[in-house]
Amino acid sequence: MTKLIDAYNQASYPLVGHGKRNANVLKEVFEAVDGSLESDMYGTGKVIEDYQEKMANLLGKESAVFFPSGTMAGQIALRIWSDRKQNKKVAYHPTCHLEIHEKDGLKELHHLEPILLADMTRPVLLQDLLNLKEDVACILLELPQREIGGQLPEYSELEAMSAFCRERGIKLHLDGARLFEVLPYYGKSANEVCALFDSVYISVYKGIGGIAGAILAGDGDFTEESKIWKRRHGGDLISLYPYILAADYYMERRLPLMDKYYKEAVELAAYYNGCHNIKTSPAVPVCNMFHVHSDVGKEELERTFAEIALQTGVGLTSSVRERDDGGSNFEISIGDRYGFAPREAVTEAFRLLDLKLCEVKVKG
């Protein structure tokens, strides 16, 4: 039997993301780059300074710094706010990247003490801030909350949380790894959303589809301090231009497409929700991503998706995760690829999916 990942990779119409993460991503960028363009040099030089200025303007912040990773940028932001308030407590969602994907760097390197807000069913809301029993230096909000399907608080809720933090002197940090992806739903500019936050991190390889890297933005004194920590972390590389030029190149091409990706995610989620025994979270996506859940087990679902890919040429997902309760789920994020798939092929793939999932139920 063909493995799901192989079936997906051979499919004519894989529906997830922008495309393969291979050397062509870099080669396409550098074909248009003049070879005499000088490298950045330990955080200085035209190539990095120009991009940082562009991003500061786009985000409506005084200053921005390019980091090799969001892990580094996020920890550093929280450390700076913690030092300023002389308070090691920070607060964020239980699925925050810093809590579950960074081997506890925040605790092991910076000795910060996170307090968890909200739960697995929803993003952080004003009620969580009102219920906070301890004084914290900083609150981190992730927009969208990736690990629970890319959920968002309503914009008015966001404004209320921002006002609450300002009033209490709590710094508000944005994990905006996918910030540009949520702007169409909010109907706001990056500037407007970022104005609610004291510091902002964005990723350049999610919706933007660059190679690696991140931006940390805020006031000038905040970003200057972040550069010191960037050096301490070992992130002040002699040359970051491969990532910077790719970020700039793909940002120019894809920022205008965020609304398209969002609408396609809504469309694709409706396809899933039209099938038996499977549903999306959120039911209606609020950005280009969502999660798909099923009570059908991982292996059964993998076999089903592999068959559909082989029969229709449509790759719905490349992997399925097992849920604790025996069910399964997977993540969908929409990029360039979805738009290349003919409507009929997608419709046929979901007709088959519904059929197979009904059969599974009968069998089970």
Place this chain on the structure above:
Amino acid sequence: MTKLIDAYNQASYPLVGHGKRNANVLKEVFEAVDGSLESDMYGTGKVIEDYQEKMANLLGKESAVFFPSGTMAGQIALRIWSDRKQNKKVAYHPTCHLEIHEKDGLKELHHLEPILLADMTRPVLLQDLLNLKEDVACILLELPQREIGGQLPEYSELEAMSAFCRERGIKLHLDGARLFEVLPYYGKSANEVCALFDSVYISVYKGIGGIAGAILAGDGDFTEESKIWKRRHGGDLISLYPYILAADYYMERRLPLMDKYYKEAVELAAYYNGCHNIKTSPAVPVCNMFHVHSDVGKEELERTFAEIALQTGVGLTSSVRERDDGGSNFEISIGDRYGFAPREAVTEAFRLLDLKLCEVKVKG
């Protein structure tokens, strides 16, 4: 008057390094790369695993890990050894990169307590280890000691220090940013030198001339632990292939040239030492680098080198640093460029330099 940096950049024969650090360094590498080559993925995948295995073999260690920077690799190595010994004390030279170039990351992030060995006139020797009054978890040796002109202990001294550390249960870490550059002088393989150390860091953008990055090598359990810290530091990037492929490409081309660079450094130092009022440290280089010192002031020397570049087309240095005593110095490292300069042009440049430095003295 033309500034030295401009005169140097316009010179037909700049003598320092491999060449301009511009986008061509990357473009040359990727012209030969198949666009379908898959990216590494958070430290996994063929492109990173193959290179790590190659480097482990080259260095004679069980395992190797690619890091975005030496700053990150070095701090992590010392942290691991410190944790193992439950001793926060480590020892290194006063000019160690961790002490003077990393904004105290070792202290601020890892809370290690360095003890300084030897002084500005010489590298660390066995006598310094014998005189150590405190128990330390780890000793770091930098080969060559860059900030004092690239000096080396004799190989027998190195063997004695290694034996001393093994006997006392002190871990020995190699800052081998320029390890390959010292092998011709020692007449040893990388394998032989690295066997004296418990852990080894090498840079891929000094003599090798890559874009950025570093290798940390050692036993398998050591490198596995280093990957956890790499994640914590924010160095476990989704894609490091731009740096890895460049490292591999230029390493293949330049490792065979290290002996040539070394001999050219000896030759170039002799040119300097043949002039009045200027001398090199060390007097006879032991690798591809050395420092040039003069009692003549920085501005005077900059003017002199700018004039020579304009008159002869030979760029001797692009910058001069002021010394505390009013004299000045600068660093020379030999790469591809020196070999492109015609002997007559170099000879003429040094004839002029001697002449001008004699005049300077008369004036002074």
